[in-house]
Amino acid sequence: MTTTVKCIKCGEEKPALAAPPFRAGTKLGPLGEEIQQKICSPCYKDWIAMSVKLVNELRLDTTDPRGQELWLKQMKIFLNLDESSDPWARNLDKRVVVETVDGRTLTATLIGADDHRLTFSDFEGGVPTGFAAGANKGAASIARDALKTVEPAA
Numbered sequence: 001m002t003t004t005v006k007c008i009k010c011g012e013e014k015p016a017l018a019a020p021p022f023r024a025g026t027k028l029g030p031l032g033e034e035i036q037q038k039i040c041s042p043c044y045k046d047w048i049a050m051s052v053k054l055v056n057e058l059r060l061d062t063t064d065p066r067g068q069e070l071w072l073k074q075m076k077i078f079l080n081l082d083e084s085s086d087p088w089a090r091n092l093d094k095r096v097v098v099e100t101v102d103g104r105t106l107t108a109t110l111i112g113a114d115d116h117r118l119t120f121s122d123f124e125g126g127v128p129t130g131f132a133a134g135a136n137k138g139a140a141s142i143a144r145d146a147l148k149t150v151e152p153a154a
């Protein structure tokens with residue numbers, strides 16, 4: 001039985017890589033695991049094809065740390081693995097409906113997303129409890145842990 005993955009690049013349920021593309025225990029081990037869990041095998045093959053072009057066109061020296069860094073950065077962008085691939089960060093600057101883990105829902109504009117907190121503004125009906133008011137008037141943030149879903153508002 002082939003393991004499939006809901007791919008964050010193409011959005012489809014497709015076969016996963018048989019093994020992580022980077023060896024476990026190395027610096028890139030965790031990234032390799034992330035790729036195996038999030039990216040389908042066809043999309044990773046697309047990246048490899050793209051990567052060959054990139055190395056040729058940019059004359060990337062992948063034995064050089066700076067070349068490797070650039071290569072990795074391009075890979076993350078191509079595979080939707082960079083920070084902007086944060087499903088909640090994709091809704092930055094948009095009206096969203098937020099559901100908290102304690103079951104409240106509210107509508108606000110998502111204005112910031114860091115590793116730990118999301119920040120909203122323009123709450124409908126005032127800043128709800130559980131949100132820490134920010135420096136900006138009308139903006140408040142909440143720990144990601146306290147959120148269940150953040151969906152674009154209809």
Ligand SMILES: [Zn+2]
Nearest residue numbers: 007010040043
């Ligand atoms: Zn895919």
